[in-house]
Amino acid sequence: MKKRVTLTFPKRTVHMPVTYRLAKDFNVAANIIRAQVAPNQIGTLVIELSGDIDELDAALEWMRSLDINVSLIGREILIDEECCVDCGLCTGVCPTQALTLDPQTFKLNFIRSRCIVCEQCIPTCPVQAISTNL
Numbered sequence: 001m002k003k004r005v006t007l008t009f010p011k012r013t014v015h016m017p018v019t020y021r022l023a024k025d026f027n028v029a030a031n032i033i034r035a036q037v038a039p040n041q042i043g044t045l046v047i048e049l050s051g052d053i054d055e056l057d058a059a060l061e062w063m064r065s066l067d068i069n070v071s072l073i074g075r076e077i078l079i080d081e082e083c084c085v086d087c088g089l090c091t092g093v094c095p096t097q098a099l100t101l102d103p104q105t106f107k108l109n110f111i112r113s114r115c116i117v118c119e120q121c122i123p124t125c126p127v128q129a130i131s132t133n134l
């Protein structure tokens with residue numbers, strides 16, 4: 001079976017050869033769709049994993065044990081515009097600049113196509129305006 005996931009690597013694992021280990025230790029093939037390392041050295045990878053379901057689950061568990069954040073695609077970020085006070089705190093942690101403040105209006109701008117659902121923005125919001133659909 002296949003699973004498309006977004007991986008967010010903490011600084012200490014950003015250079016780990018994860019796709020090699022997935023193939024060698026779990027017999028799981030990883031097709032990299034998008035890779036990015038942010039200036040703060042947090043890395044994100046969108047990959048499609050293929051393999052036996054049990055080995056896929058074991059591989060996901062192994063990555064989580066390394067503190068790699070694993071998000072299954074399908075999950076989406078929701079911003080409650082009524083609640084948002086445009087403080088901009090969430091923009092500081094967004095590794096892909098999906099969240100920015102408009103320089104003219106100072107309003108929060110969310111570009112969904114850039115969002116990799118790493119969920120780092122959720123705990124930064126002081127008014128809980130950010131959540132996920134699942």
Ligand code: SF4
Nearest residue numbers: 094115116118119121
């Ligand atoms: S989940 Fe939040 S921090 Fe992560 S990429 Fe999407 S908007 Fe940015």
Ligand code: SF4
Nearest residue numbers: 084085087088090125
């Ligand atoms: S942290 Fe919350 S209130 Fe501040 S801009 Fe982001 S969504 Fe809006």
